Amino acid sequence: MMLCDMNWLCLCLYDEVLMVFLELKCAWHVTKGVFGSKIDFGKMATGQLFSKTTQALFYNYKQLPVQQMLDFDFSCRRETPSVAGIINPGSEGFQKLFFGQEEIAIPVHSTVEAACAAHPTADVFINFGSFRSAASSSMSALKQPTIRVVAIIAVGVPESDAKQLVAYAKANNKVIIGPATVGVIQAGAFKIGDTAGTIDNIIQCKLYRPGSVGFVSKSGGMSNELYNTIARVTDGIYEGIAIGGDVFPGSTLSDHVLRFNNIPQVKMIVVLGELGGREEYSLVEALKQGKINKPVVAWISETCATLFKSEVQFGPVVEEGKITPVEEVTPPQIPEDLNTAIKSGKVRVPTHIISTISDERGVEQRYAGVPMSTLVEEGYGVADVISLLWFKRSLPRYCTRFIDICIMMCADHGPCASGAHNAIVSARAGKDLISCLVSGLLTIGPRFGGAIDDAARYFKDAYDRGLTPCEFVEGMKKKGIRVPGIGHRIKRGDNRDKRVELLQRYARQHFPSVEYMEYAVQVETYTLSKANNLILNIDGAIGSLFLDLLEGTGMFTKQEIDEIVEMGYLNGLFVLARSIGLIGHTFDQKRLKQPLYRHPWEDVLYTK
Numbered sequence: 191m192m193l194c195d196m197n198w199l200c201l202c203l204y205d206e207v208l209m210v211f212l213e214l215k216c217a218w219h220v221t222k223g224v225f226g227s228k229i230d231f232g233k234m235a236t237g238q239l240f241s242k243t244t245q246a247l248f249y250n251y252k253q254l255p256v257q258q259m260l261d262f263d264f265s266c267r268r269e270t271p272s273v274a275g276i277i278n279p280g281s282e283g284f285q286k287l288f289f290g291q292e293e294i295a296i297p298v299h300s301t302v303e304a305a306c307a308a309h310p311t312a313d314v315f316i317n318f319g320s321f322r323s324a325a326s327s328s329m330s331a332l333k334q335p336t337i338r339v340v341a342i343i344a345v346g347v348p349e350s351d352a353k354q355l356v357a358y359a360k361a362n363n364k365v366i367i368g369p370a371t372v373g374v375i376q377a378g379a380f381k382i383g384d385t386a387g388t389i390d391n392i393i394q395c396k397l398y399r400p401g402s403v404g405f406v407s408k409s410g411g412m413s414n415e416l417y418n419t420i421a422r423v424t425d426g427i428y429e430g431i432a433i434g435g436d437v438f439p440g441s442t443l444s445d446h447v448l449r450f451n452n453i454p455q456v457k458m459i460v461v462l463g464e465l466g467g468r469e470e471y472s473l474v475e476a477l478k479q480g481k482i483n484k485p486v487v488a489w490i491s492e493t494c495a496t497l498f499k500s501e502v503q504f505g506p507v508v509e510e511g512k513i514t515p516v517e518e519v520t521p522p523q524i525p526e527d528l529n530t531a532i533k534s535g536k537v538r539v540p541t542h543i544i545s546t547i548s549d550e551r552g553v554e555q556r557y558a559g560v561p562m563s564t565l566v567e568e569g570y571g572v573a574d575v576i577s578l579l580w581f582k583r584s585l586p587r588y589c590t591r592f593i594d595i596c597i598m599m600c601a602d603h604g605p606c607a608s609g610a611h612n613a614i615v616s617a618r619a620g621k622d623l624i625s626c627l628v629s630g631l632l633t634i635g636p637r638f639g640g641a642i643d644d645a646a647r648y649f650k651d652a653y654d655r656g657l658t659p660c661e662f663v664e665g666m667k668k669k670g671i672r673v674p675g676i677g678h679r680i681k682r683g684d685n686r687d688k689r690v691e692l693l694q695r696y697a698r699q700h701f702p703s704v705e706y707m708e709y710a711v712q713v714e715t716y717t718l719s720k721a722n723n724l725i726l727n728i729d730g731a732i733g734s735l736f737l738d739l740l741e742g743t744g745m746f747t748k749q750e751i752d753e754i755v756e757m758g759y760l761n762g763l764f765v766l767a768r769s770i771g772l773i774g775h776t777f778d779q780k781r782l783k784q785p786l787y788r789h790p791w792e793d794v795l796y797t798k
Contacts, residue, residue, distance in 0.1 A: 237452040239339055239365060240380040240429075242266070245274040246314035247305050247337075249327055251298070255318065255383035257287055262381045264290040265389060265398045271296070272380055274312040275305045277327075284546075288538045295544050302327060306334040313338040316373070316382050320344055324369065325351035332358055332366075341382050342368035342440065352438040359440060366440020367431065372410030374431040377401055386430070387414050394418065401426025404450030406443050407462035408435055408469075409491065416462060428456050435464075444472045451482050461488040547579050558582045573597070576766075580759060581746075588700040589739050593763070595696060596732055599689045600639075600764050602771025608633040613772040617779035618787040630772035634765060636674075642760040645675030645710075645733030650755065653709045659716040675710065675730020676717050683722045690731040697735050702742040710734035736760055 248256055256273055263272050271289050276298045284295040299305035306312070315331035317324055317340065324344040331337045332355065340359070347369040359366045367374060373382030378399040386392050395417040403420050407413050410432040417427055431446055433439045443461055450456045459482070463470045470490060476482055531537040548557050555562045558578040565575065573590035577583060585593075605614060613630035621629070634640055652662040666673050681687045694711075697704050710730055717724035736759075740751045 237449055239449070240314070240374070240376045242268055242379040243270070244314060244376075244380045245270070245272055245309070245312040246316050246380075246382070247275050247277055247302075247309060247312045247331075248273050248316050248318065249277045249302070249331070250318040250320075250323075251276045251278045251285060252318050253287075256285075256296075258384060258389070259381060260287055260289050260294075261389045262375075262386075262392060262398075265392065266378045268379075274309040275299055277302055277305045284544055286540060286544065291532075291535055291538055293538070293541050295546070302330040302334065306331075306336050310336050312336065314380075314382075315340045317342045317344070317368075318383065321346040321348075321369075325355060328355055328366070329358065332362065332364055337364070339365045339367065340440070341371060341373055342366065342434070343371060343373070343383060344368075345370040345436065347436065349436075349438055352436060352440075356438060356440050368434040368436070368440055370410075370436040371434035371439075372413065372432045374429065375427070376429045377427045385413070385432070386417060391418075395421040396426040397421075397430075399426070400428050400455065402455065402457040403427050403460055404446070404453065404456040404458070405430040405460045405462075406446040406450070407432050408443070408464045409462060410434070412462055412491070416460065420460060424458070428453070442469050442472065444469065444476050447473060447486070448476065448481060451484055456484065458485045458487065461486065463488065463490045465490060547582060558584075560584070580762070581754075583745055585745070586743060589743060592693075592696065592700070592735070592739060595693065596763055597767040597770070599693070599728065600732075600767035602768070602774065605775060608638050609768055609772055610775045613775045614779055615787045617776045618784045620786075623773065623776055626776040627769060627772050630775075631765060631769065634761070634768065639729075639764040639768060640761050641674045641727075641729040642733045642736075642764055643755065643758055645730045646737055646755050646760055647733075648674055649706055649710055649713070649730070649734050650737055650751075652713075653706055659709075659713040662713060663716055673713065673717065675727060675733050676714065677724050678727045679723075681723070681725055681727070683718045683725055686725060687728060687731075689728050690726055693728075693731050693735055697738065701735075701738050704735070704738050706734040706737040706741070707731070732763070733760055736763075 246259075248259075256276070259273055260271050263270075271294065273287075273296055276285055276296055278298050278300070280300055281298060282300050283298050285298050286293055286295055288294070297305075297308065299308060302315075313336055315328070315334075315337045317328050317331070319327050321344040324342050324347050328340050328342055331340050340355075342355075352369055355366055358364075367382075373385035375381040375385045375397055377397045381397075386395065386397055391414060392398060395414075397417065401421070402425050405413075405416060405420065405427055407416065407430075413430060413432050417430060420427055429450070433441055433443060433446065443463060447459055447461060450459050461473065463473075470488075473488075477486065528537065528539070532539060546558075548555065549559075550556075557565065557575060560578055564570075571590065571594065573593035574584065576593055577585040577590055602610065604610065609630035612633055613626045616626040616629040636644065648662075648666070657665070663673060678687065694704075694707060697707055710726055710733075714724070714726040714730075737751070737755075740746045740754060746754070
């Protein structure tokens with residue numbers, strides 16, 4: 191390779207010589223026509239890609255590189271972690287990791303789209319997927335308006351796929367780093383995955399604070415060597431990037447050199463290239479065209495291999511008549527007492543429980559982030575607290591009022607209901623309040639209270655599938671399943687449940703939509719044609735209307751609504767409401783000082 195009539199600085203590494211700058215005037219015989227038409231250096235030469243507030247989404251969770259990113263964040267004194275969310279196809283929830291000594295929970299999403307929607311400020315996508323999935327997941331990320339930079343770690347991404355990714359990125363003014371990259375590090379600000387190695391290496395190379403050197407390399411493995419050398423003879427790295435060794439990289443050496451040329455904090459540029467490609471020629475062309483006005487230090491690896499008598503070897507060499515150096519080992523560190531180590535900040539102890547709904551630390555209690563003083567001063571009620579603790583949202587007033595009504599209506603249904611009966615019998619047996627309450631709650635199930643969940647589940651499934659009331663009811667009959675939420679032991683078509691009428695009237699006045707409730711009413715019309723007692727009961731009314739409540743707010747996705755029904759939220763509402771009555775019956779019996787209950791003989795059929 192040759193450079194036409196210009197100063198060129200060459201970095202050499204050899205034995206005890208850390209860095210030698212040779213000012214050379216050499217002629218690199220670049221044959222006319224090597225480049226074809228004038229090189230288009232692209233749109234990427236605009237400068238800064240990352241900052242101390244940059245956040246990323248991490249695809250295909252791997253604990254070590256994510257933790258290394260967070261450790262780097264902490265060493266740089268970042269206020270917020272650089273990893274906003276994790277994408278792990280097929281799973282959701284939270285992943286516990288450390289930010290310094292503090293354990294944090296990072297959200298886990300099942301899709302790229304869900305993660306980008308949940309974290310709109312995260313504009314970097316770090317792809318640790320395999321070469322088989324890297325292309326499709328990277329393309330999904332590039333198509334998200336919030337993603338600006340995609341780093342692809344996988345080696346061996348098919349060349350046709352890589353070309354498509356590069357073309358799409360250039361057409362949409364986005365940046366790809368890789369494939370086959372170890373990533374990027376902006377000293378004191380942001381790093382990707384395993385870049386720069388362990389935290390000890392980062393400290394030794396002074397990467398926890400910015401220097402003045404912009405470094406770009408094809409080789410990821412040699413990057414750490416250069417970080418170390420540069421730190422010893424300059425004020426350190428400002429940004430270091432490995433573009434990856436695959437044939438079609440998403441961004442080139444020249445792209446990043448031109449970027450560095452536009453970053454005021456970068457005073458000098460170091461390039462580590464390799465034999466076998468033509469990208470280094472484009473860098474020469476950029477220099478010839480005067481596009482770079484900062485000092486450039488370059489090294490093309492393997493260019494000096496022919497000067498050695500034998501193949502290059504690394505590490506100690508055994509020669510005849512000489513002693514082989516003994517391998518140096520690090521002595522084991524004596525363990526410290528755990529409590530002492532924690533106080534000194536030397537160890538991290540993982541927690542065993544994650545809580546996302548309340549926090550009692552600090553000045554005052556918080557429910558889903560809302561201070562207790564706010565709840566009291568702004569007149570929040572019990573239903574508002576339920577919306578925060580159960581749904582992690584502050585639901586609209588008409589929704590919390592509906593919850594209040596449901597609690598009032600379900601609080602008690604008289605002493606003869608199974609739950610109340612059990613609580614009364616336990617109270618008269620001299621049991622304490624908790625025992626009496628639990629005795630009553632244990633009767634709640636598919637025949638008592640639990641039908642609310644089943645009513646919501648079956649009504650939703652039938653309505654979403656477009657079944658007519660006849661198809662729904664007859665289908666359930668063929669399966670041998672009674673329609674939950676339909677039927678009452680006392681109420682009839684000509685003696686309807688007043689509670690159901692009140693709920694329906696309230697919903698029609700205040701809900702944006704009552705499509706599930708109206709479907710339940712149509713089902714009731716069909717079942718009443720079969721028998722006069724097959725009316726829509728309180729369970730069916732609450733179940734169908736709660737679906738309308740969740741749907742109408744626009745605050746819940748379809749998946750979240752399905753999960754709410756599946757997890758038993760509606761049954762929880764009945765449990766909460768009926769607990770009020772069960773406690774009341776317990777206190778009532780104790781206040782009346784009622785004796786031990788014994789069931790009368792005349793109410794028992796004795797038979798053989």
